[in-house]
Amino acid sequence: xxxxxxxxxxxxxxxxxxxxxxxxxxxxxxxxxxxxxxxxxxxxxxxxxxxxxxxxxxxxxxxxxxxxxxxxxxxxxxxxxxxxxxxxxxxxxxxxxxxxxxxxxxxxxxxxxxxxxxxxxxxxxxxxxxxxxxxxxxxxxxxxxxxxxxxxxxxxxxxxxxxxxxxxxxxxxxxxxxxxxxxxxxxxxxxxxxxxxxxxxxxxxxxxxxxxxxxxxxxxxxxxxxxxxxxxxxxxxxxxxxxxxxxxxxxxxxxxxxxxxxxxxxxxxxxxxxxxxxxxxxxxxxxxxxxxxxxxxxxxxxxxxxxxxxxxxxxxxxxxxxxxxxxxxxxxxxxxxxxxxxxxxxxxxxxxxxxxxxxxxxxxxxxxxxxxxxxxxxxxxxxxxxxxxxxxxxxxxxxxxxxxxx
Numbered sequence: 561x562x563x564x565x566x567x568x569x570x571x572x573x574x575x576x577x578x579x580x581x582x583x584x585x586x587x588x589x590x591x592x593x594x595x596x597x598x599x600x601x602x603x604x605x606x607x608x609x610x611x612x613x614x615x616x617x618x619x620x621x622x623x624x625x626x627x628x629x630x631x632x633x634x635x636x637x638x639x640x641x642x643x644x645x646x647x648x649x650x651x652x653x654x655x656x657x658x659x660x661x662x663x664x665x666x667x668x669x670x671x672x673x674x675x676x677x678x679x680x681x682x683x684x685x686x687x688x689x690x691x692x693x694x695x696x697x698x699x700x701x702x703x704x705x706x707x708x709x710x711x712x713x714x715x716x717x718x719x720x721x722x723x724x725x726x727x728x729x730x731x732x733x734x735x736x737x738x739x740x741x742x743x744x745x746x747x748x749x750x751x752x753x754x755x756x757x758x759x760x761x762x763x764x765x766x767x768x769x770x771x772x773x774x775x776x777x778x779x780x781x782x783x784x785x786x787x788x789x790x791x792x793x794x795x796x797x798x799x800x801x802x803x804x805x806x807x808x809x810x811x812x813x814x815x816x817x818x819x820x821x822x823x824x825x826x827x828x829x830x831x832x833x834x835x836x837x838x839x840x841x842x843x844x845x846x847x848x849x850x851x852x853x854x855x856x857x858x859x860x861x862x863x864x865x866x867x868x869x870x871x872x873x874x875x876x877x878x879x880x881x882x883x884x885x886x887x888x889x890x891x892x893x894x895x896x897x898x899x900x901x902x903x904x905x906x907x908x909x910x911x912x913x914x915x916x917x918x919x920x921x922x923x924x925x926x927x928x929x930x931x932x933x934x935x936x937x938x939x940x941x942x943x944x945x946x947x948x949x950x951x952x953x954x955x956x957x958x959x960x961x962x963x964x965x966x
Contacts, residue, residue: 561618566625568881569606569618574626576602581634587723589636590702593694594721596737599704616706616717617642620692635697640671646691646705653693662699669829673728674703676828678718680835681729683745684857685709686716686738714739716859729756729824736859745839747824749855756824758845759838763821766848768813774844776806812837 580589592598603615606622624638631637637656640649650668657664671693679688686707695701703720716738725732731750747756762771812832821827828838842853 561614564877565607566618566622568877569608569622570626572606572626573602573619573622574630576605577623577627577634577636578630581636586634586636586696587700590694590696590700591721591723593702593704594719594734596717596719596735599717599719600737616692616704616715617690620690620704623694624692637695637697639693639695640691642690646675646689649691649693653695656695660697662695662697667693667695667699667701670701670722670728671703673825673829674720675705676833677728677732677748678705678707680828680833680838681747681824682858683835683839684716684741684859685712685744686714729828731858733858738859740859741857743854744857745835745842745853746855746858747838747842747853748858751855752851752853754849755842755845755851755853758849758851759841760821760824760827762841762845762848763813763817763827766844768810768817771813771841771844772806772810774847775809775840778843778847809837809840813841 577589580592592602599619600615603619606619608615608618620638620641624641627634627636627638637660639652639656640646649671653667653671654664656662657667671691675688675691684707686709688705688707690706692704693701694703699722701720701722704717706715706717708715716736718736719734720732721734729748730753732748746752766774812830815832816827816830816837819826819830821830827833839853845851846853
């Protein structure tokens with residue numbers, strides 16, 4: 561992203577956040593972030609390509625930079641990000657808890673569990689690479705994370721919101737934004753409750769040896785292999801269930817059984833338990849207990865300042881800066897009191913409407929002098945002005961002599 565746009569996105573994002581928080585409250589802002597349509601529109605207003613997956617990265621990055629000086633004033637903190645920044649989220653939440661008094665341990669657990677659910681419990685072919693964690697001073701949070709399917713060159717965004725969240729593994733998402741993939745491994749479906757419980761029962765009943773033996777029978781692989789003197793790699797590029805190394809699966813299951821998880825979220829949080837382990841458990845549970853684990857894809861959703869790629873039109877820097885100025889003024893007035901604040905926001909709305917109208921209004925030019933004042937030229941040509949004083953309508957009616965009929 562060009563630096564000139566990144567700087568302006570951070571400024572505009574911070575100002576819009578201030579306006580929403582002062583007018584509606586920070587809980588309303590957090591709720592808006594959890595809605596995919598609002599989030600996409602937010603990114604488009606800030607100048608990102610309206611159809612681009614880069615909106616997620618850019619919006620989270622801009623808000624993290626722009627809200628940093630205002631986080632204590634607004635009570636909104638942004639953690640995580642893309643790549644290595646996403647892996648720092650637990651440390652950032654722990655530090656935030658020590659500094660502000662929020663429950664950093666609970667927030668860290670929520671962050672890890674959200675990431676584990678969307679990478680292991682929902683196996684839709686998208687690999688997570690971005691994790692943005694928004695949290696308020698009173699511990700409420702919103703998570704926006706994104707995965708990429710390199711084969712299809714598509715991205716998918718996952719939205720979570722702590723308000724109204726009853727379970728991390730039973731229909732937990734506020735929304736999932738992306739093309740529907742059909743029937744997938746989806747253990748967050750409400751109908752998958754039997755499979756989730758059956759997997760816990762298998763750890764206690766069959767143990768790691770029995771589960772590995774059942775899985776080996778399902779995939780027609782031997783239970784274990786001896787030490788190899790050289791590597792034997794498959795010809796295909798993608799990782800398939802048949803490529804699971806039984807010995808490694810056995811070790812992971814042994815660690816999970818030793819830990820003795822009481823529920824499915826605790827199983828997901830077991831170190832080493834990932835998508836392949838969960839799928840293996842689900843496959844064996846379906847054979848032993850008849851509990852299905854494949855259900856419908858939970859995805860439900862498949863331009864004010866232009867876009868950085870010049871679509872639908874180039875970013876007008878002057879208009880962008882004027883928008884920032886107007887919104888800043890509105891926010892400053894909002895801090896002075898309800899009456900002046902409302903007037904400031906309404907004035908910002910009127911200014912925005914006028915700017916859009918001016919931008920969309922066609923430019924009329926005089927056909928003779930090509931100046932953009934056709935009505936003034938027309939009045940002069942028709943003799944509407946006599947001397948320095950405009951002629952009133954009744955003066956024109958009395959001073960103009962009509963032509964007599966021949």
